Amino acid sequence: MLLWLHAREDFDVVAVMIRHVLDALGPCRVYAFEIASALTLGMEGLPVGHRPSTARALVEAGFTGRDLWRYMWASTPLAELPHADNYTVSTCDEPPGQRLEFRDGKELVAEAVIGQPQAGIGVLWWISVAPTARRRGLGLALLGSSLDQLAGLGAEQVILYVDDDAPPGDPDRDRTAANRMYDRAGFLQVDRLHSYSRPT
Structure with a gap:
């Protein structure tokens, strides 16, 4: 390799x-x-x-x-993003950073994982929303909350990767909605x- x-x-x-x-x-x-x-x-x-x-x-x-x-970038803060209510934040080791969890009762319906910023650059590793909780704006709200958390940790810029190489017709790996969300939020594509x- x-x-x-x-x-x-x-x-x-x-x-x-x-x-x-x-x-x-x-x-x-x-x-x-x-x-x-x-x-x-x-x-x-x-x-x-x-x-x-x-x-x-x-x-x-x-x-x-x-x-x-897709390799994307934005400076913080990004204006006018919604925020999730009633989410919890915990420390995670892999990757080093924090996990934001949103629950409906006891059921975990959405989570985001952010990396500890280095030299003012934070990483949004992923946002995941359960299929039953999609199309309610939860992903965008969790994005807003994640960016606030990163800014609070000292991030002036945020990068993320979107693995949008899914084969056509694979609903589990379709990243169309994720790409649309990041574009709408103000992230710019740096490269492929x-x-x-x-x-x-």
Whole structure:
């Protein structure tokens, strides 16, 4: 697995480094900028718009890219977002940060997980709303509350990733509503994140 590669987007240097990695690894399937987990606390793939030379060098070395994630950003505070009522906040270890939970009685119907800000940048890891509680504005309200929590922890900017690579017709992984919510809230797309693999 090629976990990280940076050569100031000098195509020739990137190409040499990739060849070196492939020679060192020998004949095997190789992954590059692979997303092992949404909780790896690292860059979730290669931002192809900002790293075109690296993307081209990978393809020319026989890698195939998969467009997996939308990488988004906003500065805080974002104005005029609703807020959730009666949610609880607890500390979580993986990832380090906080979990906001909204319950209907004893049933957990929505949650958000935020990362501890670093250098003024916080991460919204995810917002999840149970199917039975959707279309009531709970996701947007939880987003507003999450951004307030992050700002209270010192975040001046917030980033998030949307894994909108779902196959057509897969309702469990359809991120159309999530993308619409983040766009409406004022998040801007920074880049698309790709992962790569190369057969033996």
